[in-house]
Each structure stands twice: as structure tokens, then as C-alpha cells.
Amino acid sequence: xxxxxxxxxxKKGAQVGSGGQRRKGLEGKGPTPPAEMRKKHKKNRIATxxxxxxxxxxxxxxxxxxxxxxxxxxxNPVVEALREGVxxxxxxxxxxxxNDERVREALQLAADRGGINLMEAPRPELDRMTNGxxxxxxxxxxxxxxxAHPEDLAAAAYDEGADPLIVAxxxxxxxxxxxxxxxxxxxxxxxxxxxxxxxxxGMTAGAWKTSAGTAARTPVARATNLTRALESYKxxxxxxxxxxxxxxxxxxxLQALEGPVVIVVGSEGKGLSRLVGxxxxxxxxxxxxxxxxxxxxxxxxxxxxxEAARRRA
Numbered sequence: 001x002x003x004x005x006x007x008x009x010x011k012k013g014a015q016v017g018s019g020g021q022r023r024k025g026l027e028g029k030g031p032t033p034p035a036e037m038r039k040k041h042k043k044n045r046i047a048t049x050x051x052x053x054x055x056x057x058x059x060x061x062x063x064x065x066x067x068x069x070x071x072x073x074x075x076n077p078v079v080e081a082l083r084e085g086v087x088x089x090x091x092x093x094x095x096x097x098x099n100d101e102r103v104r105e106a107l108q109l110a111a112d113r114g115g116i117n118l119m120e121a122p123r124p125e126l127d128r129m130t131n132g133x134x135x136x137x138x139x140x141x142x143x144x145x146x147x148a149h150p151e152d153l154a155a156a157a158y159d160e161g162a163d164p165l166i167v168a169x170x171x172x173x174x175x176x177x178x179x180x181x182x183x184x185x186x187x188x189x190x191x192x193x194x195x196x197x198x199x200x201x202g203m204t205a206g207a208w209k210t211s212a213g214t215a216a217r218t219p220v221a222r223a224t225n226l227t228r229a230l231e232s233y234k235x236x237x238x239x240x241x242x243x244x245x246x247x248x249x250x251x252x253x254l255q256a257l258e259g260p261v262v263i264v265v266g267s268e269g270k271g272l273s274r275l276v277g278x279x280x281x282x283x284x285x286x287x288x289x290x291x292x293x294x295x296x297x298x299x300x301x302x303x304x305x306x307e308a309a310r311r312r313a
Contacts, residue, residue: 067203085213102138106138150194156219165185170196179210195223197223227276240261242283243285244285247282252307257307263301263304
């Protein structure tokens with residue numbers, strides 16, 4: 001009998017009177033994570049190795065028509081970028097990360113979109129990739145933006161049988177303003193936006209988010225020299241209209257909006273630069289009965305684009 005009791009005491013399982021201490025072990029743990037995130041899986045080892053290699057590579061520098069790659073860091077920013085359709089090539093997830101709601105949503109959004117690599121990486125690798133920023137275990141890599149050439153915007157409009165309607169930004173450094181302008185250009189039937197290559201906002205993740213997805217169908221061109229780009233437009237038959245608080249003409253009197261035109265918007269504080277202002281065929285002011293000194297680039301561009309669309313309808 002004693003021997004039988006010894007055999008019984010060696011059996012596995014919860015003991016009588018355990019108080020349900022093993023109850024948590026019976027609870028569901030959610031969906032099975034992708035193979036890339038399962039420890040000891042072959043794909044996990046490959047993904048970890050790739051993450052280490054990517055962390056050691058310097059970010060590519062913009063050449064020609066390309067911008068530079070960008071990292072979106074932090075759980076909320078990554079989820080918001082994925083929700084807004086910001087282009088992404090890789091989602092890096094920290095090993096042994098706490099699997100909260102935002103992490104699960106980020107993984108689900110990346111999987112649903114397709115074309116986004118999922119890579120698990122140790123925390124030191126993510127710290128190195130983000131230069132020590134508080135990434136909270138999630139890092140989204142945004143690939144370099146493919147800029148168009150300024151001449152392509154006018155050529156595409158003529159191919160459609162339409163008069164070009166283009167917005168050029170002079171000294172606008174806030175990506176959110178660029179995103180807002182792209183959104184307005186798309187809403188009012190414009191053919192693209194031109195930005196200078198230097199000292200200007202580019203198509204970053206912030207600009208993509210503000211554009212509310214319209215950046216996917218509205219081209220942004222980058223000019224090495226904005227003044228020369230505007231002069232080329234003039235030679236091609238486009239009228240260059242600059243917005244200025246002290247402009248000689250008023251927006252409502254400008255007939256040029258009915259034909260091929262480039263609308264140049266300066267920064268909120270400094271306005272148009274001297275050379276760009278001298279290149280414009282017209283310097284136009286927006287009447288503001290309320291007495292505001294200036295409007296930000298996104299609002300100013302939206303007003304003029306609406307007026308142009310109204311006249312062309």
C-alpha cells in the first residue's frame with residue numbers, strides 16, 4: 001500500500017487543495033504570433049540576424065529623386081502611421097515585449113497590409129537604430145520617398161488635356177504644412193507640389209499622415225533650385241503667381257488662375273524669398289477682413305486652389 005501511495009504521489013497535475021493556483025495556466029494567451037517572433041523558430045533566427053545587419057548599416061542618403069529613410073518610434077506613433085497608410089518596409093519588434101493592445105494592433109495592421117517585413121530584435125539593437133530614443137519596443141522603417149521631377153508635373157497635366165495647376169513651396173519647413181498642401185492639391189484637382197531640395201520640408205512620415213493618404217496619388221517634386229524651376233515653368237507657358245501680404249493684385253481679380261499656373265506659397269513668418277518673389281509674374285494678396293497678418297501655408301494654398309478650381313469648373 002505504501003508503494004502504491006508513492007506511485008500516486010509522483011503523478012503530475014494540481015494537488016488537492018491547491019486553491020486554483022494553476023488557473024492562470026489554463027487561460028488563453030491570444031493568437032499564435034508570427035513565426036518571425038517565435039523564439040527558437042528558424043524564421044526568428046533569420047529575422048534577428050537581418051535586424052542586426054540593418055542596425056549596423058547607415059541610413060541611405062538622398063540621391064537624385066529619392067529622400068532618406070526614416071524611423072517612426074514608439075507604440076502610439078507606429079500604430080498611427082500604420083493606420084494612416086504611411087509607406088513602410090519593416091516593423092521591428094523588441095524581443096520579449098509586453099504584448100499589449102497597441103503591439104497587437106501594430107502587428108495586425110502590418111500583416112493586413114502585406115509587404116511589410118516583421119523582424120524581432122533585442123532591445124540594444126533597437127536602441128542603436130533609434131539613437132537611444134524611447135521606442136517602447138516598436139520601430140517602423142519608412143523607405144525613401146520617390147520624388148518626381150518638376151517638369152513631370154506639367155507634362156502629366158498636358159497629357160491629360162488639362163492646364164497645369166501646381167503649388168510650389170518656398171521656405172516651408174514644417175512637414176505638416178506640406179502634408180496639408182498635398183491634401184488641398186488633391187482635393188481641388190491640382191497636379192502636384194514642388195519643394196526645394198534644401199532647407200525645406202520633405203515627405204516624411206508626418207507629412208504622409210497629414211495628407212490623409214492623398215500623398216499616394218498626388219506627386220511631390222523636388223527642385224535643386226526653386227528659382228530655376230519656376231523660370232523653366234515660365235518658359236513652358238505657365239504663369240507664376242506668388243502669394244504675398246503686400247501683393248499688388250488681389251486674389252479675386254486674378255484671371256491667370258483659369259490657365260496654366262504655378263502658385264508659390266512662402267513661409268508664414270518670412271513669406272517669399274527675394275529671388276523667388278522677383279521671379280513671379282504676379283504677387284497676389286488674399287483679402288482678410290479679420291485683420292490677420294498672415295496665414296500658414298496649408299490654409300493659404302487651400303484658399304487659392306479653391307478659387308482656381310471654381311474658375312475652371
